[in-house]
Amino acid sequence: MTTVPEILVDRAWEEGVRHFFGLPSSGVLLHVLEAGRRRGVEFVSTAHESSAVIAAAYNGYFSGSAGLAIGIQGPGAGNMVSGAVNVKFERKPVVCVCECPAAGDFGNWGQQADHPGLFKSTAGACLRIKPQAAAQTVHDAFRIASGTRLGPVLLELPRNLGTSVADPDVVAVATPGLPEPAPDKVEALCNAVASFQRPVIIAGDDVRQEGLTTALVELADTLQAVVLVTMDGRGVFPEIHPRFGCVYIGTAPPHTLYRSFLEEADGVLVIGADGRMKEARWDSDVPVCELVTCPKFAALSDAPQWRVDGRLRPTVERLFQRQSREGFPISRIAELRTAAAPRFARPPVAQFAVQDVIAITREQLPVDGLLFAETGVFQSMLEHLWPVVVPDTFFGSTVGRTMGLTIPALLGAKLACPLRPMVGFTTDGSALMRLGELEVFSRVGVVAPLIVMNDGALGTIQAQQRFQGLPSYGLQLQRVDFASIARTLGLNGVVVETPEEYAVALRQSWDAQSATLIDCRIDPQAYCDSFMPTTGIRPSMDSLESSS
Incomplete structure (x- = not known):
């Protein structure tokens, strides 16, 4: 029984x-x-x-x-x-x-x-x-x-069922498959896409789930489109491809890179995304066609002119029969990306910057290794400086923009995949929320590098505070010695203050016998100053506009 x-x-x-x-x-x-x-x-x-x-x-x-x-x-x-x-x-x-x-x-x-x-x-x-x-x-x-x-x-x-005998019978309910798209709607949407001269494709994770990542690359070439990916769709289109534009955030600031592409587009094709994967209401007046896997899902653009619900593949295959007569030039895609690059550049005066951490980690982690991250000054940087070429390998916080996500996410993933390389990015504020879980890493023998960006403040909120013209108040933290705490709990703990020290510590962490917490003492001022430009705000101009 x-x-x-x-x-x-x-x-x-x-x-x-x-x-x-x-x-x-x-x-x-x-x-x-x-x-x-x-x-x-x-x-x-x-x-x-x-x-x-x-x-x-x-x-x-x-x-x-x-x-x-x-x-x-x-x-x-x-x-x-x-x-x-x-x-x-x-x-x-x-x-x-x-x-x-x-x-x-x-x-x-x-x-x-x-x-x-x-x-x-x-x-x-x-x-x-x-x-x-x-x-x-x-x-x-x-x-x-x-x-x-x-x-x-x-x-x-x-609570009284600890020893109760249970009925073991199960009637398995077949999981309904995705509906087939309506042929008339497919035809209307394909005709609309064929009329676009400078198309933008926005692709979500449903592209990966339907096994269409290769088809997406071919479609982008056929339509001569620039491709953006949603926050949960990192890697569904290779982010080193010349037709890759950027990660679509759907946020409010006026100078985000995705807005630059939409402003020059005459039509948008959304494939395998939905309305949850954006930070703010859609506010572009460009015509939109959407392929949505399930009728109950909200559209990414709120009210697309053409929408097809159901399996993506039939419509994608039909779109291969269409071809843009002009297209979004690859040279223009490169120009817009180059114009945005200074907002993510390493501060020249910094001794140790988050851009160093990202570049060194990207160099050492295999392309199919896993990255876990959460909210922080580095989040927008990861969307531009961490090109993802293998789907389902980047696990930053999406619309949640969550603190306290990395440590438990890394713990759970590593226990499931102990042999797979992976790394976690966190901040001092977020790490303080999850310090007790470091003992769990030690107790269960999880081995993975955990990178703490330690600037002694709630940096992203502090940057917003300054941008709004408010005095600095309430957001400073002690410069916590996370490395010592890690060692106390039975882990490796290392403090690094230069890119060179970080590269050595990270390299050693891959072969360590226990998890390694790398306490990165990044330059606080450079870290805080980096945030607002990476979100698409030009502080010198937009702060004046917001106060007028």
């Missing part, structure tokens, strides 16, 4: 999960731990439940499944929500198992909270396990989390 906790762990095993994360209670979740021990699904306790959710989501993603995280009722569930919000934005799959009261024990006392109410705007579903349908509910939770758009699912586990 199989118990409810065993049903949960067995499903995780069948999905390919070999680790689960969280903080247990003294009740039913201890039975989940025991079921994991017996099944060979290793439990990894984390310092905080939000870290557990993020680590589990990335672990699941790299295992080809939804990850599994556990937490106690009430405060634990509340902490899990913050992790769930992060992975919702980053589109990573996770089942969040929260202990909850028994069916007849709900009331206004103790640690009880409205878990579905906490998760309702974040989770793809909020489910509760009952013994008579346990296997089916658990199966459904994993299926929903791994659906067309990956994300979190809440699965409540009543």
